[in-house]
Amino acid sequence: MTPDPVADTVGPDTVGPDIVVVPHTHWDREWYLPFQRFRLGLVRMLDEVLDTMAADPGYRFTMDGQLAALEDYLEIRPERLPRVRALVAEGRLAAGPWLILADQFLCAGETLIRNLEYGMRGAGALGGAMRVGYLPDQFGHCAQMPQILRQAGLEHACLWRGVPARVDRDAFAWTGADGTAVRTQYLPGGYGNAVALFSGPAEALPDRLAAFAGKLRPWHPEGPLLAMYGADHSAPAADITAAGLRLATLGEYVTAHDPSTDGLPAVTGELRSHARANILPGVISARIPAKRAMAHAERVVTRYAEPLAALWMPGDTAAAKLLDMAWRRLITCSGHDSITGCGADETAQQVAARIAEAGQIGQAVVDMVSASLADGAARDVLVVVNPSPFTRTALVLADLPESRARLLGPGGEPVPLQRLELAPTLLDETVMDDLTRLLGRIHERELFGQEIVSWGVSGDAPDVPEGAPAGSGNVFTLVVGRHATTGYDYADLRRTVLEAAARPGPWRVRTLAEPVVTVAAHVTVPPLGRAVLTSAPPPATATGTGTGTAASCSAPSSALSRPADGTLDNGLLRVTVAPDGTLSLFSAGAEVHGVGRIADGGDAGDTYNHAPPRHDVLADAPSSVEVESVHAGPLVSVLEIRRTYDWPAESSADGRAATTEAVTVTTRAELRAGEPYLRLETSFDNRTRDHRVRWHAPLPRPAAESFAEGQLAVVRRGLTGEGGCGEEPLPTFPAEGFVSAGGLAVLLDQVTEYELTGGELALTLLRSVGHLSKNRNAYRDEPAGPQLPTPDAQCPGPTAMRFAVLPHAGTWDEAGLPRLAEEYRHELLAVPGSGRGPAGPGSAPGEPGGTPRTGAPPATLGEDASLEVTGTGVVLTALRERDGTLELRLVAEHPAATEAVVRGPFTAARRADILGAAGEPLEITGGAVRLPLRPFEIATVHLTPVR
Numbered sequence: 001m002t003p004d005p006v007a008d009t010v011g012p013d014t015v016g017p018d019i020v021v022v023p024h025t026h027w028d029r030e031w032y033l034p035f036q037r038f039r040l041g042l043v044r045m046l047d048e049v050l051d052t053m054a055a056d057p058g059y060r061f062t063m064d065g066q067l068a069a070l071e072d073y074l075e076i077r078p079e080r081l082p083r084v085r086a087l088v089a090e091g092r093l094a095a096g097p098w099l100i101l102a103d104q105f106l107c108a109g110e111t112l113i114r115n116l117e118y119g120m121r122g123a124g125a126l127g128g129a130m131r132v133g134y135l136p137d138q139f140g141h142c143a144q145m146p147q148i149l150r151q152a153g154l155e156h157a158c159l160w161r162g163v164p165a166r167v168d169r170d171a172f173a174w175t176g177a178d179g180t181a182v183r184t185q186y187l188p189g190g191y192g193n194a195v196a197l198f199s200g201p202a203e204a205l206p207d208r209l210a211a212f213a214g215k216l217r218p219w220h221p222e223g224p225l226l227a228m229y230g231a232d233h234s235a236p237a238a239d240i241t242a243a244g245l246r247l248a249t250l251g252e253y254v255t256a257h258d259p260s261t262d263g264l265p266a267v268t269g270e271l272r273s274h275a276r277a278n279i280l281p282g283v284i285s286a287r288i289p290a291k292r293a294m295a296h297a298e299r300v301v302t303r304y305a306e307p308l309a310a311l312w313m314p315g316d317t318a319a320a321k322l323l324d325m326a327w328r329r330l331i332t333c334s335g336h337d338s339i340t341g342c343g344a345d346e347t348a349q350q351v352a353a354r355i356a357e358a359g360q361i362g363q364a365v366v367d368m369v370s371a372s373l374a375d376g377a378a379r380d381v382l383v384v385v386n387p388s389p390f391t392r393t394a395l396v397l398a399d400l401p402e403s404r405a406r407l408l409g410p411g412g413e414p415v416p417l418q419r420l421e422l423a424p425t426l427l428d429e430t431v432m433d434d435l436t437r438l439l440g441r442i443h444e445r446e447l448f449g450q451e452i453v454s455w456g457v458s459g460d461a462p463d464v465p466e467g468a469p470a471g472s473g474n475v476f477t478l479v480v481g482r483h484a485t486t487g488y489d490y491a492d493l494r495r496t497v498l499e500a501a502a503r504p505g506p507w508r509v510r511t512l513a514e515p516v517v518t519v520a521a522h523v524t525v526p527p528l529g530r531a532v533l534t535s536a537p538p539p540a541t542a543t544g545t546g547t548g549t550a551a552s553c554s555a556p557s558s559a560l561s562r563p564a565d566g567t568l569d570n571g572l573l574r575v576t577v578a579p580d581g582t583l584s585l586f587s588a589g590a591e592v593h594g595v596g597r598i599a600d601g602g603d604a605g606d607t608y609n610h611a612p613p614r615h616d617v618l619a620d621a622p623s624s625v626e627v628e629s630v631h632a633g634p635l636v637s638v639l640e641i642r643r644t645y646d647w648p649a650e651s652s653a654d655g656r657a658a659t660t661e662a663v664t665v666t667t668r669a670e671l672r673a674g675e676p677y678l679r680l681e682t683s684f685d686n687r688t689r690d691h692r693v694r695w696h697a698p699l700p701r702p703a704a705e706s707f708a709e710g711q712l713a714v715v716r717r718g719l720t721g722e723g724g725c726g727e728e729p730l731p732t733f734p735a736e737g738f739v740s741a742g743g744l745a746v747l748l749d750q751v752t753e754y755e756l757t758g759g760e761l762a763l764t765l766l767r768s769v770g771h772l773s774k775n776r777n778a779y780r781d782e783p784a785g786p787q788l789p790t791p792d793a794q795c796p797g798p799t800a801m802r803f804a805v806l807p808h809a810g811t812w813d814e815a816g817l818p819r820l821a822e823e824y825r826h827e828l829l830a831v832p833g834s835g836r837g838p839a840g841p842g843s844a845p846g847e848p849g850g851t852p853r854t855g856a857p858p859a860t861l862g863e864d865a866s867l868e869v870t871g872t873g874v875v876l877t878a879l880r881e882r883d884g885t886l887e888l889r890l891v892a893e894h895p896a897a898t899e900a901v902v903r904g905p906f907t908a909a910r911r912a913d914i915l916g917a918a919g920e921p922l923e924i925t926g927g928a929v930r931l932p933l934r935p936f937e938i939a940t941v942h943l944t945p946v947r
Contacts, residue, residue: 018213018223018224018225019209019212019213019224019225019227019245019246020224020225020226020227020245020246020247020248020253021194021197021227021229021240021245021246021247021248022060022062022226022227022228022229022230022247022248022249022250022253023059023060023061023062023229023230023236023240023247024061024062024063024064024191024228024229024230024236024250025045025063025064025230025231025232025233025234025235025236026064026136026137026191026192026230026231026232026233027042027045027063027064027066027069027232027233028137028232028233028335028337029066029068029069029072029100029332029335029337029338030335030337030338030343030347030350030351031337031342031343031344031347031785032343032344032347032772032785032786032788033344033346033347034343034344034346034347034349034350035347035350038233039072039073039076041233042069042072042073042233043073043076043077045233045234045235046069046070046073046077046235047077048235048238049061049235049236050080050083050084050087052235052238053087053092053093054083055238056238056241058241058247059092059238059240059241059247060092060093060094060247060248060249060252061092061093061094061236061249062094062130062134062230062249062250062251063093063094063095064101064134064136065096065097065098065101065130065132065133065134065135065136065250066096066098066099066100066101066119067095067096067097067098067099067118067119067122067123067126067129068099068100068332070084070095070126071122084126085126085127086127087127088123088126088127088128089126089127089128090127091128091249091251091252092249093249094130094249094250094251095123095126095127095128095129095130096119096120096122096123096124096129096130097116097119097120097123097129097130097131097132097133097134097152097154098115098116098119098134099115099116099118099119099122099328099331099332100115100119100331100332100334100335101135101136101137101138101335101336102115102138102331102334102335102336102339103138103139103283103334103335103336103338103339103340104135104138104140104141104142104145104711105139105140105142105284105710105711105734105736105751106283106284106291106294106334106339106340106734106751107294107298107330107334107339107751108295108298108302108711108736108877109142109144109148109710109711109712109713109877109891110298110302110712110877110878110889111298111302111330111331111334112142112144112145112148112334112711113148113878113889113914114327114330114331115331115334116148116149116152116914116915117152117914117915117916118327118328118331120152120915121915130249130250130251131153131154131155131156131251131255132154132156132157132158132185132250132251132254132255133145133149133152133154133156133157133158133182134157134158134159134250135157135158135159135160136158136159136160136187136191137160137161137191137336138159138161138336139161139162139278139279139280139281139283139336139340140161140162140270140271140272140279140281141159141161141162141270141271141272142270142710142711142713143176143177143269143270143711143713143715143936144176144177144178144711144712144713144936144938145157145174145176146174146175146176146180146181146182147176147177147178147180147936147937147938148176148914148938149182150180150182151913151914151915151938151940152913152914152915153913153915154182155182155183155255155259156182156183156184156185156254156255156257156259157174157182157183157184157185158184158185158186158187158250158254159184159185159186159187159271160186160187160190160191160277161271161276161277161278161279162270162271162272162273162277162279163186163267163271163273163275163276163277164267164271164273164275164276164722165273165275165276165722165724166265166267167186167265167267167276168218168219168265169186169219169220169264169265170185170186170187170188170216170219170220170226171183171184171185171186171220171257171264172184172186172264172265172266172267173261173264173265173266173267174267174271175266175267175268175269176268176269176713176936177269177712177713177714177715177935177936178892178934178935178936178937178938179934179935181261181266182259182261183257183258183259183260183261183264184267185226185254185257186219187226187228188215188216188219188276189215189216190228190277191228191230192228192229192230192231192232193212193216193227193228194212194227194228194229195228195229195230195231196208197209197212197227197229198229198236198237198240198243202243205243212225212227213225224246224253226253228250269715269716270715272721272733273721273722273724274721274722274723274724274725274727274728274729275722275723275724275725276724276725277725278608278725278726278727278780278782278784279727280342280608280609280727280780280784281609281610281730281732281733281753282605282606282607282608282609282610282732282767283340283341283342283607283608284732284733284734284751284752284753284764285610285692285732285753285764285766285767286340286341286342286607286608286767286769286793287341287348287607287792287793287795288764288765288766288767288795288799288801289352289795289799290339290341290348290351290352290355291339291341291750291751291752292749292750292801293352293355293356293359294330294333294334294339294355294750294751295736295749295750295751296359296750297326297330297355297356297358297359297362298330299825299826300359300362300363300366301323301326301327301330301358301359301361301362301365302877302878303387303826303876304362304366304387304829305319305322305323305326305361305362305363305365305366305369306323306365306878306879306880307387307528307879307880308365308366308369308370308385309323309365309368309369309880309881310879310880310881310886311528311867311879311886312369312372312373313368313369313372314881314945315881316368318368319365319368319369320881322361322362322364322365323361323362323365323880325361326357326358326359326361326362326365327358329354329355329357329358329361330355330358332354333351333354333355333358338351339351339355340607341607341793342607342608342772342773342784342785343607343772344772344788344790345790345791345792345793348790348792348793349792366829370829370831371834373385373530373831374831374832374833374834375834376833377532377831377832377833377834378534378833379832379833379834380404380534380535380536380833381532381533381534381535381832381833382398382407382532382533382534382535382830382831382832382833383530383531383532383533383830383831383832383833384396384521384523384525384530384531384532384533384828384829384830384831385525385529385530385828385829385830385831386525386526386527386528386529386530386531386828387528387826387828387829388527388528388822388823388826388876389527389528389867389868389869389876389879390527390868390869390870391524391525391526391527391868392524392525392823392828393522393523393524393525393674394522394523394525394672394674394823394827394828395520395521395522395523395635395636395672395673395828396520396521396523396827396828396830397420397518397519397520397521397830398518398519398521398533398830398832399423399516399517399518399519399832400516400517400518400519400535401481401514401515401516401517401535402422402514402515402516402517403515403537404535404536404537405417405419405517405519405535405538406535406536406537406538406539407519407521407533407534407535407536408533408534408535408536409531409533410531410532410533415521415522415523415533416521416522416634416635417519417520417521417522417635418519418520418631418633418634418635418636419517419518419519419633420517420518420519420520420631420636421517421518422515422516422517422518423513423515423516423517423518424513425512425513425515426510426511426512426513427448427480427511427512427513428448428509428510428511429508429509429510429511430508430509431506431507431508431509432505432506432507432509433505433506433507434501434505435474435476435497435500435501435505435507435509436497436498436501438476438497438509439494439497442490442493444490445488445490447478447480447511448480448511448513450480450481450513451480451481451488452478452479452480452488452493453479453480453481453488453514454478454479455476455477455478455479455493455496456476456477457474457475457476457477457496457500458473458474458475458477474500474503474504474505474506474507474508475507475508475509475510476497476500476507476508476509476510477509477510477511477512478509478510478511478512479512479513479514480511480512480513480514481513481514481516520633520635520636521533522635522673522674523828525828526866526868527866527867527868527869528866528867528868528879529866529867565627565629566627566639568637568639568669568671568678569671570637570671570672570673570674570675572587572588572674572675572676573585573586573587573671573675573676573677573678573806574586574587575639575669575671575678577627577639577641577669578593578594579625580597580621580622580625580643581596581622581625581627581641581643581667582594582595582596582597583595583596583669583678585678585805585806585807586807587676587806587807587808588809589743589807589808589809589810590700590701590743590744590807590808590809591700591807592697592698592699592700592743592744592807593698594696594697594698595697595698595805596641596667596680596682596695596696596697597620597695597696597697597760598620598622598643598645598665598682598693598694598695598696598765599618599619599620599693599694599696599762600618600619600620600645600647600648600688600691600692600693601616601617601618601619601691601692601694602616602617602648602651602655602656602690602691602692603651603690603691603692603767603768603769604651604652604653604690604777604778605769605774605777605778605779606769606771606772606773606774606777606784607769607771607772607773607790607793608773608777608780608784608785609727609728609777609779609780609784610692610730610732610767610779611653611728611777611778611779611780612778613651613652613653613654613655613656614653614654614655614778615654615655615656616655616656617648617655617656619645619646619647619648620645620696621645622643622644622645622665623644623645623646623662624643624644625641625642625643625644626641626642626643627639627640627641627642628640628642630668634673635672635673636670636671636672636673637670637671638668638669638670638671639668639669640666640667640668640669641666641667641668641669642664642665642666642667643664643665643667644662644663644664644665645662645663645664645665646660646661646662646663647660647661647663647688647691648660648688648691649661649688649689650688650689650690650691651689651690651691652690653776653778656691661687661688663684663685663686663687663688664684664685665682665683665684666682666683666684667680667681667682668680668681668682668683675823676806676808676820677745677747677804677805677806677820677824678804678805678806679802679804679824680802680803680804680805681800681801681802682695682765682800682801683798683799683800683801684798684799685797685798685799686766686768686794686795686796686797686798686799687796688768689768689770689794690768690769690770690794691766691767691768692764692766692767692768693764693765693766693767694762694763694764694765695762695763695765695801696760696761696762697744697746697760697761697805698744698759698760699741699742699743699744699756699759699760699761700742700743700744700807701742701743702742702759703741703742703743703756704718704719705717705718705719705741706733706739706740706741706754706756706761707739707740707741707811707812708733708734708735708736708738708739708740708754709735709736709737709738709739709817709818709821709893710734710735710736710737710751711736712877712891712893712936712938713891713893713936714812714813714818714893714895714936717731717733718731719731719756726780726781726782727779727780727781728778728779728780730755730779731755731756731757732753732754732755732764733753733754733755734751734752734753734754735748735751735752735754736748736750736751736752737818737821737825738812738817738818738820738821739752739754739761740808740812740815740817741756741761742759742761743807743808743809744761744805744806744807744808745805745806745807745808745812745815745817745820746761746763746803746804746805747803747804747805747806747817747820747821747824747825748803748821748825749801749802749803749824749825750801752764752801752803753767763801763803765799765801766795766799766801767795768793768794768795768796769790769793769794770789770790770791770793770794771787771788771789771790771793772785772786772787772788772789772790772793773785773786773787773788774787775787804824806820813872813873813894813895818873818875818893818894822875822876866904867879867886867888867902867903867904867943868901868902868903868904869888869890869900869901869902869903870900870901870903871890871892871898871899871900871901871931871933872894872898872899873892873893873894873898874890874891874892874893874894874898874900874933875890875891875892875893876888876889876890877889877890877891877938882916882942883916884944885942885943885944885945886906886942886943886944886945887912887916887940887941887942887943888902888940888941888942888943889914889938889939889940889941890931890933890938890939890940890941891936891937891938891939892933892934892935892936892937892939893936894935894936895935896935897932897933897934897935898932898933898935899930899931899932899933900930900931900933900939901928901929901930901931902928902929902931902941902943903927903928903929904927904943904945905927905945905946906924906943906944906945906946907924907944907945907946908921908924908943908944909921909922909924909929909941909942909943909944910922910941910942911939911940911941911942912940912941912942913940914938914940916940918942922941929941929943
């Protein structure tokens, strides 16, 4: 390193020649105040900064690494846009590279990538993004961050929290999960290590500079020291250039160093050490319902809306605009004081609303594509779409008319079915003196959320009670259904009503639902493609209407056997229920007993850190247990286990209350044909406060480590955490896709907190706390924020969590957990036909083998062509349209080198970086592209589809 790497880029050095000052702020977009109230302070702060920069050409300013603050400001001060652009272009105002400072463990890896993409693009439009991956205040850092930064063209990172004790310099080599290394600037003392440098009398400044240098010089033996002059939510002093110190943006200081990592202390993988700063791990389990909503919204947008729009509606500008809106909401919700749940209740409410909006926008795009698919299909057709890039054989639910409760495949072959439930027939019965009022109820064809199928009039029905007034037998009956196949003419209905209304009343108006049965169908669907099924009348020989009936066909080879009481078995996994409501699981490679013990303990902590009472009491023994069989059949069997507990009503720092609340915890255990795992949904009504509820499962064999999937990697963790900064290093960790230890795996529906404890795996189902931060927290020396009440963080009311569990032999990769997690998290999508297309096979008597209907307009990749991705451990993370190409992003979640093979009708292929810049062409051989991948390598490919 040269002795003065920034001397040529900054101002005079008459004072403090070995110190470079970076004026900056750390701006929490929302936290103990909601966004709009915080924004008022942002506007005032940036007004002051921009005025200072206009008056002082030597002043420089770093805007926290996130573009959103500048966008929020310019929305209020649009007249300042030319000035902001000029300052960014001059290099005096550092913008980006992120859109928001996200929590790296509470959003998907693809959300982190889009965050960087939006930030780099937006900052580029202002004049250029800061070329440093600045991560000043996040509560730890994920293992794939070095690769994400390098693939975006950033050679430097800069951060504070999570650095282990063995790092003894202010720069280290951070190596990611795939082996990518990035030079990382560590901030000893935090992003405000020089906040007091200009406080006090001017004549004492040399003493303060000397003290600062003495403190920082051991971290940086040669060259100018980095003085981070700034704090939360405030502007630096306007007159600091008068002190004669050299000023720089953070980008100028950091990028002046050689990006080589040679000779630097080395750290590999995620950064979650407590040694030098708090990482506040309790945010993983604060306000768990928000984590569930975030995961759902991300999944809808990333794995349904974007791919469906790219494959079935390419070039649709409405879909593109909606997806942009959804992504912006998702990214802003991923903020480190947003999705974490460590803000005020008002903030949490706004975050929840934005998450809901993102999911709703994504669903709107899914609805658009579904409508397009439905318009090309007859009313007796069901189009089943596969969101995965490999062939899936799985269950899909469908509502079929009782008269056509059978499904035929594309070639007219019967599809394995299981009847689940029959919808009620009578929806409504109303007495009307004036029958014409009925017309006001009808909206086009809709009535009670369904479509009118038929109607009829009868008079003086035989069931009229003796002595009833005249006209009591006047009955007008409407039949409605969700799969109407008959024509409909409002004029005919209106004429019938008016003619009947001439008769004396009163009238009984009865609305009947066309008999509909919900079925589970076992369907095989091609990769990212569709299967077209047609409903048909059941064969004359079909018998039985119970929930276990296999309709019209033989059950698949992996069908469930008829269960005994409290037992499920599909040939891959056998499950039994013990008297205490826990489960035993038996597979070919392992077995485990006592799965699903529920333990309720006290929590005297806050949204940042769990802290048990000094005298904690665990309530884990139910007072009563009930088991009910909900479904029992060849394709799906379900048990409902209801356990009642007496939980202490509240907790304090000293102990738990003597008064209790009776709480019933319901576990829905579902086993499907062909699946080696048991699906679980655990729910209860939370009526107690200041507690933590965990689900426990013993491990089949001892384990000193766990493997957790999240943010595009699988991370190995031990039984302890590294402490050293006044925070209890609890070994509670986040997992996004799955966690595995000792031969037991749990497939997850959302980011979930887990711990290996006492030979068991424990998942946090709920953590109820009443304060944003407590000044006295037994597991943290210092407050993490203001001591504000957060009654909503108690999470009162109904709550639920879904996951799946399986015992397995071998390691996580030998068990194929990435593939199983993909299948578990992404259900097949069923789209009923709307009736605008011709009928499919079996639609008319005597025509069971008619010509199959494709069910949709021609696909992007050619009629019914599919896009397939194969490869051991290869996972699809994104598929979208970009500038006329299909952009496909993959990650190799595998501990050894592997190969991805992409097959489909495309004419050209090339690599790209994560920002979408095209790279080298790829060879296409036999309609396939082969990509050798390092362990955990992220690969982005652009495909030019056949038109």
